Amino acid sequence: MTKERPHLGWVRFITILTGFVTVLAILSTWVDRQVFDTQEWGDTSLKLLQNPEIQKQVATYAVDELYANVDVQGELKKNLDDINSNLGDTLAGPLAGLGRQGADSLALRALSNDKVQSAWKSANIAAHTTLINIIEDKGKFTSTSNGQVELKLQPLIIEIADQVGLGDQARDKIPDSVGNVKIVDSDELAQVQTVAKLIHGLALVTALLALLLIVLAVYLSPGYRWLTLLWLAVGLILAALIVLIVRSVAGNVAIPELADPDIQPAAHAAWNIATELLKSVAWTVLWFAVALLVVAWVISPVKASGKVREFLAVPFGQYPAATFSLLGLLAFIFLIMGAGDGREFLIRLMVVIMAGAGFWFFRRQVMLEYPDADYSGLRDFGDRTRDRAKEAWAGRPKNISMPKIGGKGDDEGEGGSEAPTAVHSPQAEADTAVLPTQPAAPAAGESRLDQLEKLGRLKESGVLDDEEFAAEKKRILGGD
Numbered sequence: 155m156t157k158e159r160p161h162l163g164w165v166r167f168i169t170i171l172t173g174f175v176t177v178l179a180i181l182s183t184w185v186d187r188q189v190f191d192t193q194e195w196g197d198t199s200l201k202l203l204q205n206p207e208i209q210k211q212v213a214t215y216a217v218d219e220l221y222a223n224v225d226v227q228g229e230l231k232k233n234l235d236d237i238n239s240n241l242g243d244t245l246a247g248p249l250a251g252l253g254r255q256g257a258d259s260l261a262l263r264a265l266s267n268d269k270v271q272s273a274w275k276s277a278n279i280a281a282h283t284t285l286i287n288i289i290e291d292k293g294k295f296t297s298t299s300n301g302q303v304e305l306k307l308q309p310l311i312i313e314i315a316d317q318v319g320l321g322d323q324a325r326d327k328i329p330d331s332v333g334n335v336k337i338v339d340s341d342e343l344a345q346v347q348t349v350a351k352l353i354h355g356l357a358l359v360t361a362l363l364a365l366l367l368i369v370l371a372v373y374l375s376p377g378y379r380w381l382t383l384l385w386l387a388v389g390l391i392l393a394a395l396i397v398l399i400v401r402s403v404a405g406n407v408a409i410p411e412l413a414d415p416d417i418q419p420a421a422h423a424a425w426n427i428a429t430e431l432l433k434s435v436a437w438t439v440l441w442f443a444v445a446l447l448v449v450a451w452v453i454s455p456v457k458a459s460g461k462v463r464e465f466l467a468v469p470f471g472q473y474p475a476a477t478f479s480l481l482g483l484l485a486f487i488f489l490i491m492g493a494g495d496g497r498e499f500l501i502r503l504m505v506v507i508m509a510g511a512g513f514w515f516f517r518r519q520v521m522l523e524y525p526d527a528d529y530s531g532l533r534d535f536g537d538r539t540r541d542r543a544k545e546a547w548a549g550r551p552k553n554i555s556m557p558k559i560g561g562k563g564d565d566e567g568e569g570g571s572e573a574p575t576a577v578h579s580p581q582a583e584a585d586t587a588v589l590p591t592q593p594a595a596p597a598a599g600e601s602r603l604d605q606l607e608k609l610g611r612l613k614e615s616g617v618l619d620d621e622e623f624a625a626e627k628k629r630i631l632g633g634d
Contacts, residue, residue, distance in 0.1 A: 158377070159375070159377065160374070161374040161375065162375075164374055165375045165382055166385075168367050168370055168371040168374070169371055169385045169389050170389065171367060172364055172367040172371065172386060172390070173390065173392055173393045175364045175367060176360075176390055176393035178356065178360045179357070179360035179364050180393070180435050180439060181397065181432070183357045184429070184431050185353050185357070186353055186354055186357035187431055188431065189353065191495075192283055194431065196278055196282070198427060198431075199274065199275055199279075200271060200275045202428075203271055203274045204271070205420075205423045205427065207419040207420040208423055208424060209265045209266070210262065211417055211420040213261035213262045213264075213265055214261075216261055216311045219311050220311055220328070223328045270313045273313050312328070358497045358500065362500065362501065365505065365508060368446075368508070371386060372386075380450045380451075380453045383453075384446075384450040390439055390440075390442060390443035391440060391443045394437070394439040394440045394443070397432065397435075398436050401429050401432055401433065405422060405426065405429070449512070452466075453519070463519075463520050463524065464523075464527050467521065467524040468527050468528055470513075470516070470517040470520055470521070471517070471520065471524070471525070471527060471615070474517065474615075481510075481513060485506045485509065488502055488505075488506060489503060489506060517617075518617055521612065522618075525608055525612050602630055602631065605630045609623065609626050609627060
C-alpha cells in the first residue's frame with residue numbers, strides 16, 4: 155500500500171541539510187569573491203577610502219609617516235634663514251606645529267581627490283594581484299619560501315605631501331620601506347594557500363549542492379511537492395537570515411575586542427563595507443526563496459491557485475512554442491548576465507535547467523487538469539461579477555424617508571409624519587423578478603465520445619504517452 159506522503163522522512167532531512175549547505179554557500183561565496191576577484195577587491199578598497207571615518211584614520215597615518223621621515227622644522231628653518239638668520243630659530247618650531255595641524259585637514263581634503271583615490275586603489279590592486287599569484291603559484295613567486303605580500307602606501311603619502319607643499323622633500327627622503335603594510339609573509343603563505351584553495355572550491359561545490367538537494371527533495375515528494383517547496387523556501391529564508399544576523403553580531407562583538415576605541419568607528423565602517431557583498435548574496439538567496447514560495451502556491455490545491463493554473467494552461471497548452479520561446483529568451487538573458495564569472499555562470503545554468511524542467515512538468519500537469527482551457531472562464535467570471543453587482547444594485551433601498559425634526563405633530567395628529575416606507579420603482583421590481591432564486595442545475599456529464607475526443611487531443615499534443623492513453627481509454631470504455 156502506497157503511503158500518502160512517500161519518502162517524507164528523507165524529504166525532511168534533505169530540507170534541513172539544504173539550509174545548512176546554503177549557509178556555507180553564502181559564506182564561502184563571499185570569501186571567494188573578496189579573496190579571488192581582483193576587481194571586487196579594488197572596488198571595495200575604493201569604497202573604504204571614500205568613507206569619512208576611514209579617511210580620517212588614513213589621513214592621520216599618512217601625515218604621521220610624512221612628518222616622521224621629513225624634517226619639516228629643519229626645512230622651514232633653512233628657508234627662513236635664507237630670509238633672515240634670526241627668523242629660523244624663532245619661527246621654525248611654531249610654524250612646524252601649525253603646519254602639522256593644517257596637514258591633517260589638507261590630507262583629509264586630499265583623500266577626496268580623484269588622483270589620490272586612484273593611487274590608493276592601484277596600491278590595493280597591486281597587493282591583491284601579488285597575493286593571488288602567490289596563492290596560485292604564479293608570477294615571480296614560485297614557492298612560499300620567499301614570498302611576502304605588502305600593501306604599498308608610499309605613493310599615497312607622496313600624493314598627500316604634494317597637497318601640503320612637501321612633495322619634493324618626501325620624494326627625496328622617504329625610503330621605499332615607509333608606508334608598506336604587511337598582509338602576509340612567507341611563514342604564513344602555506345596556510346593561506348591551503349585555506350584559500352579550500353574556500354575557492356567550496357564556494358562552487360556548496361552552491362551546486364544546494365540546488366541539487368532542492369531537486370532531489372522535490373523529486374522524492376510526489377503528491378505533496380507544493381509542501382516540499384514551501385519547506386525549502388522557509389529553510390532558505392532562515393539560512394539567509396542567519397547569515398545576516400551573524401554579520402551584524404560579529405561586527406558588534408569582534409571590533410571592540412580587536413580595535414582601539416579611537417579607531418572603532420573606522421573599523422565598524424570598514425566591516426560594513428567589506429561585508430556588503432555578503433549581505434548582497436544573502437538577499438539573492440532570499441529572493442530565490444520568494445520565487446519558490448510563489449511556485450509552491452501556484453501548484454497548491456488552493457482554489458485560487460487552480461484559477462491561476464487554468465489561466466496559464468492556455469498559453470502552455472495552445473501556444474507552447476511561443477511560450478517556451480519567450481521563456482528561453484529570458485533564460486538566455488539571465489545566463490548572459492553571469493557570463494563574466496565562470497562559477498556564477500555554472501550556478502545560473504543550473505538554475506535555468508531546473509526552471510526548464512519545472513516548466514515542462516508544470517505544462518504536463520495543467521494540460522491534464524485543464525485540457526480544454528481557454529479564456530472563456532475569465533469572461534464567465536466577469537459576467538458573474540457583473541450579475542452580482544446588478545443584484546446588489548437592484549436590492550438597494552430606493553428611497554429612505556428622513557424623519558422630521560421638531561414641529562407640531564411629530565408623534566400624532568394632523569400634520570404628523572407617518573412611518574418611513576421604502577418606495578420601489580416598477581423597474582426595480584422587474585429587475586428583481588428576473589434574478590434567479592435557485593442555483594442553476596448542473597450540466598449533464600460528458601459522453602464517452604466527448605471524453606475519447608479529448609483524450610485523443612491530449613495524446614496528439616504530447617501530454618499523454620501511448621501507455622497512459624491506452625489506460626485512460628480502457629477506463630472510459632468501462633475497464634478497470
